Amino acid sequence: MSVGVKPLAYNSLWQLRNDTWSSLEESTTQLALADAQQRSVEQLVETVTGSLDILGSIERFWAFPGGQIFREVQRLFAAGQYDRLAAVVGRANRALVTESYRGGQAWDLRAEDDAYDRDSRPAKQFGSDRPYFEVLVVEDLTAEQENSLREELRRWRRPDDQFIYEIVVVPSFDEAVMAARLNFRLQACVVRRRFAHRSRHDSSLFAQFAGIDGADDLMEHTPDDRAQVLARTLAKIRPELDLYLMTEISVEDLAGRLSHHFRRIFHAREGSLELPLSILDGVAARYRSPFFNALRDYSHRPTGVFHALPISHGKSIVNSHWIRDMVDFYGLEIFLAETSATCGGLDSLLEPTGPLREAQQLAAETFGSRQTYFVTNGTSTGNKIVVQALVQPGDIVLVDRNCHQSHHYGLMLAGAMVSYLDAYPLNQYSMYGAVPLREIKRQLLALRRAGKLDRVKMLLLTNCTFDGIVYDVGRVMEECLAIKPDLVFLWDEAWFAFARFHPVSRPRTAMRAARTLAERMRLPEYRQRYDAQAEEVGAIDAADDEVLLRRRLTPDPARARVRVYSTQSTHKTLTSLRQGSMIHVWDQDFSQKVEATFHEAYMTHTSTSPNYQILASLDLGRRQAALEGFELVQKQIENAMRLRDAVDHHPLLSKYMRCLTTADLIPAEYRPTCIDQPLRSGLPNMIKAWDCDEFVLDPSRITIYIGATGIEGDSFKRRHLMDRYGVQINKTSRNTVLFMTTIGTSRSSVAYLIEVLVTIARDLEAQLADMSPAERATHEREVLRLTSPSAPLPDFSGFHPSFTDGHGLPTPEGDVRRAFYLSYSDSYCEYLTPDEVEQRVENGDQVVSTTYVTPYPPGYPVLVPGQVFSPEILSFMRSLDTPEIHGYRPDLGYRVYLDKALEIAATTRPAPRPDQAVLAATSEEATPEVSRPTAAARRRSSA
Ligand SMILES: Cc1ncc(COP(=O)(O)O)c(C=O)c1O
Numbered sequence: 001m002s003v004g005v006k007p008l009a010y011n012s013l014w015q016l017r018n019d020t021w022s023s024l025e026e027s028t029t030q031l032a033l034a035d036a037q038q039r040s041v042e043q044l045v046e047t048v049t050g051s052l053d054i055l056g057s058i059e060r061f062w063a064f065p066g067g068q069i070f071r072e073v074q075r076l077f078a079a080g081q082y083d084r085l086a087a088v089v090g091r092a093n094r095a096l097v098t099e100s101y102r103g104g105q106a107w108d109l110r111a112e113d114d115a116y117d118r119d120s121r122p123a124k125q126f127g128s129d130r131p132y133f134e135v136l137v138v139e140d141l142t143a144e145q146e147n148s149l150r151e152e153l154r155r156w157r158r159p160d161d162q163f164i165y166e167i168v169v170v171p172s173f174d175e176a177v178m179a180a181r182l183n184f185r186l187q188a189c190v191v192r193r194r195f196a197h198r199s200r201h202d203s204s205l206f207a208q209f210a211g212i213d214g215a216d217d218l219m220e221h222t223p224d225d226r227a228q229v230l231a232r233t234l235a236k237i238r239p240e241l242d243l244y245l246m247t248e249i250s251v252e253d254l255a256g257r258l259s260h261h262f263r264r265i266f267h268a269r270e271g272s273l274e275l276p277l278s279i280l281d282g283v284a285a286r287y288r289s290p291f292f293n294a295l296r297d298y299s300h301r302p303t304g305v306f307h308a309l310p311i312s313h314g315k316s317i318v319n320s321h322w323i324r325d326m327v328d329f330y331g332l333e334i335f336l337a338e339t340s341a342t343c344g345g346l347d348s349l350l351e352p353t354g355p356l357r358e359a360q361q362l363a364a365e366t367f368g369s370r371q372t373y374f375v376t377n378g379t380s381t382g383n384k385i386v387v388q389a390l391v392q393p394g395d396i397v398l399v400d401r402n403c404h405q406s407h408h409y410g411l412m413l414a415g416a417m418v419s420y421l422d423a424y425p426l427n428q429y430s431m432y433g434a435v436p437l438r439e440i441k442r443q444l445l446a447l448r449r450a451g452k453l454d455r456v457k458m459l460l461l462t463n464c465t466f467d468g469i470v471y472d473v474g475r476v477m478e479e480c481l482a483i484k485p486d487l488v489f490l491w492d493e494a495w496f497a498f499a500r501f502h503p504v505s506r507p508r509t510a511m512r513a514a515r516t517l518a519e520r521m522r523l524p525e526y527r528q529r530y531d532a533q534a535e536e537v538g539a540i541d542a543a544d545d546e547v548l549l550r551r552r553l554t555p556d557p558a559r560a561r562v563r564v565y566s567t568q569s570t571h572k573t574l575t576s577l578r579q580g581s582m583i584h585v586w587d588q589d590f591s592q593k594v595e596a597t598f599h600e601a602y603m604t605h606t607s608t609s610p611n612y613q614i615l616a617s618l619d620l621g622r623r624q625a626a627l628e629g630f631e632l633v634q635k636q637i638e639n640a641m642r643l644r645d646a647v648d649h650h651p652l653l654s655k656y657m658r659c660l661t662t663a664d665l666i667p668a669e670y671r672p673t674c675i676d677q678p679l680r681s682g683l684p685n686m687i688k689a690w691d692c693d694e695f696v697l698d699p700s701r702i703t704i705y706i707g708a709t710g711i712e713g714d715s716f717k718r719r720h721l722m723d724r725y726g727v728q729i730n731k732t733s734r735n736t737v738l739f740m741t742t743i744g745t746s747r748s749s750v751a752y753l754i755e756v757l758v759t760i761a762r763d764l765e766a767q768l769a770d771m772s773p774a775e776r777a778t779h780e781r782e783v784l785r786l787t788s789p790s791a792p793l794p795d796f797s798g799f800h801p802s803f804t805d806g807h808g809l810p811t812p813e814g815d816v817r818r819a820f821y822l823s824y825s826d827s828y829c830e831y832l833t834p835d836e837v838e839q840r841v842e843n844g845d846q847v848v849s850t851t852y853v854t855p856y857p858p859g860y861p862v863l864v865p866g867q868v869f870s871p872e873i874l875s876f877m878r879s880l881d882t883p884e885i886h887g888y889r890p891d892l893g894y895r896v897y898l899d900k901a902l903e904i905a906a907t908t909r910p911a912p913r914p915d916q917a918v919l920a921a922t923s924e925e926a927t928p929e930v931s932r933p934t935a936a937a938r939r940r941s942s943a
Contacts, residue, residue, distance in 0.1 A: 032086040063166035064101040087551035102132035104164035139192035140171035172196040186630030231261035242282035273472035290355035299336035301476035380568035386602035395457035419813035420796040450809035468701030475511035482553035497568035501629030510566035514586035521557040577619035670694040707735035748778035791879035794872040802905035803866035819866025823850035828901030831892035853887035
């Protein structure tokens with residue numbers, strides 16, 4: 001490695017490359033000028049050398065400017081031809097900045113400039129609006145061979161090709177892996193037989209990107225085996241890449257053995273035309289957007305509408321005198337695309353057979369599911385559909401109490417017996433983390449002891465949480481399946497759709513984890529692992545709870561079924577109109593057990609007039625994710641890191657604000673790797689943490705701790721960020737604000753945010769300087785209040801026994817639906833002020849909420865229908881000064897059940913289902929503990 005080149009922080013790579021080209025342009029221009037004026041050039045030569053060192057290691061992974069141009073730049077520099085050097089670098093950088101190279105024209109190095117860079121306009125303005133991509137060729141070629149291959153492929157270009165591409169040639173396995181990690185323009189890779197194992201270049205700068213541990217003995221393999229290992233490695237990093245194999249020998253035999261790794265296998269001498277055609281065809285398959293295309297075609301056809309929807313084809317608007325501004329604002333196209341037709345090239349969302357079905361199938365491929373369903377009313381609806389499809393009244397569902405409200409309502413409607421799980425609290429920041437695996441296992445084992453395991457249907461968790469805590473999805477499922485082999489998992493990935501498109505986060509998505517688990521369970525080694533466990537602890541069904549809690553569990557591969565659902569708000573983190581969401585399914589029993597009920601549930605919650613624009617945007621959002629998801633997510637993470645660095649390293653900002661790190665948000669007990677800042681300490685550490693730790697932090701979410709400003713989170717959001725600077729954020733807590741970066745975040749928007757934060761900090765400094773001693777004391781009190789721990793966040797207290805099922809041993813689950821609907825009778829309910837509730841709780845009475853009580857922020861229900869008030873809940877509620885508390889009326893207080901309602905509830909429990917009856921009869925003697933109302937309570941209830 002050259003002197004002065006620091007090892008790269010993973011997240012700055014794309015920006016580093018762009019910035020280095022820009023600074024190279026600047027320094028070569030100055031160099032040419034200084035040289036012409038015969039001034040000293042020593043300092044500038046050093047700067048240029050530094051930039052060339054960096055680019056020298058990176059450029060070989062990209063087609064443009066690429067090796068040839070870069071070698072010319074080096075030659076001109078070495079020859080002291082600074083004028084020419086500045087011209088070539090300037091052209092190259094302009095082409096990079098304007099993206100004019102995407103036109104795919106060959107560069108004439110001798111030309112002063114090119115038609116397209118003279119105008120500095122993007123490629124599409126030169127008649128070439130075809131999307132551009134790059135193809136990785138892995139083969140050890142000489143420079144001449146490389147050039148002739150490039151020329152040959154260019155010769156095959158046809159005017160009506162849909163896309164244009166250039167090739168990047170790397171000679172070795174490790175460079176192929178680095179290129180896949182670094183070059184987000186790659187869409188395909190051609191593996192040829194002759195490639196080296198290790199790069200000839202000094203790759204120390206990128207060692208962390210190679211990640212080919214365990215492939216050291218690769219050279220001992222046959223070329224085909226090496227090609228296979230490379231294909232597997234590339235598929236792990238970039239599953240979307242189309243892989244091709246070019247071979248000179250026994251192509252038929254190879255096709256039989258390796259075809260599942262490669263899209264096509266060609267004979268080297270015959271493939272020269274087939275290959276370019278296949279490359280274009282592979283990308284075209286992902287580029288398809290059947291529903292969007294169908295809608296666009298339909299919108300341009302003349303129609304006579306004798307149906308609903310006067311707005312269709314803009315008819316009710318274009319002739320109106322009073323709403324013409326509607327067309328001015330939205331444009332006509334969107335109304336041309338408004339229709340209620342389900343035929344004529346279009347499709348019905350409720351029974352798709354045409355383009356919508358195809359669009360959903362493409363989405364399934366892109367998101368790695370077995371089935372994908374589009375949802376036009378957000379993940380709020382997606383969650384209700386999945387729950388209704390799988391859960392019968394009386395089934396037990398384990399759910400994170402801090403989950404989104406749609407789960408609470410969905411489970412209530414489904415009549416589930418809900419068993420709430422407590423996430424670990426982060427009292428210092430007044431927020432919750434995620435639910436530890438130990439807590440989930442503990443509850444499952446308690447249900448097993450009570451003989452109720454057969455009724456446990458589903459585990460429902462949020463991955464990742466609003467604040468960015470990500471589960472080890474595979475491990476949670478594996479260990480739960482060891483206890484309950486047919487458990488169904490619903491992972492609410494409302495905030496995590498993007499994660500599929502980055503190699504580090506992908507393994508922790510529900511769909512990938514499901515596939516990995518199913519594949520692993522088929523391996524003989526897995527069976528051996530299970531047998532070894534059985535040897536040690538005996539049958540899991542009979543093993544001691546403590547033993548099972550302490551160790552990592554392996555399910556019986558012969559019994560466990562992989563049944564996984566994920567709901568994603570495409571609109572939250574990828575491209576889609578608001579409310580565009582998807583349900584992804586990876587359920588081995590779907591067609592046999594669920595498809596019919598899923599269809600009913602889908603019909604229950606889906607409008608018969610779904611919004612076509614939302615559906616088309618989902619189709620396009622999928623296309624974008626399939627073709628540029630990796631690039632966009634990589635940039636999103638880089639932007640997030642830039643924001644973190646800017647806040648933490650700014651002398652003024654860091655006085656008042658601090659980005660919370662993994663160590664702040666995930667207690668050490670859940671991080672066996674002990675890596676406090678996985679992302680900032682390099683890719684290997686990040687991969688290690690994401691492989692091993694129970695929880696990791698999504699780097700794209702940045703929680704900034706603002707306690708030292710003395711400004712409460714909600715006020716910071718509304719008064720400072722939104723009202724004064726138009727900066728929108730979503731979540732706050734008492735002393736934190738959460739900033740999210742998405743694929744729509746640009747470097748400029750990050751810069752603007754920094755500017756705003758610095759201005760707020762400066763204003764604060766100025767105000768502090770002008771404060772009187774009394775004002776200052778008030779401010780300091782406020783800072784002290786915000787930086788001291790508040791009342792601890794309360795755990796779920798428990799359901800009143802009248803709302804438990806009364807069968808078998810008492811366990812925590814409760815019937816929220818009964819508790820919810822009982823309150824429809826006013827005569828069963830009363831309002832109590834907080835003081836009155838407190839008094840009763842102190843007297844030992846059980847006060848029961850009729851409704852969800854949800855303070856916002858933080859936005860989690862502190863009480864659900866049927867839940868008893870606890871001293872901890874009351875103390876927490878007292879400590880809150882949030883503006884909104886849903887389910888609490890400041891004028892009346894809390895709505896609670898009268899004792900007579902609780903007595904009625906206890907005597908009107910539904911009869912056990914036939915399967916429950918058997919269980920109740922076989923479980924140990926179990927009379928549920930129904931609370932005896934106190935004399936005072938009886939008096940109140942009869943009053
Ligand atoms: C975890 C979680 N799930 C589901 C939803 C609902 O998603 P949608 O807005 O797409 O209905 C939200 C919304 O914020 C959420 O945070």
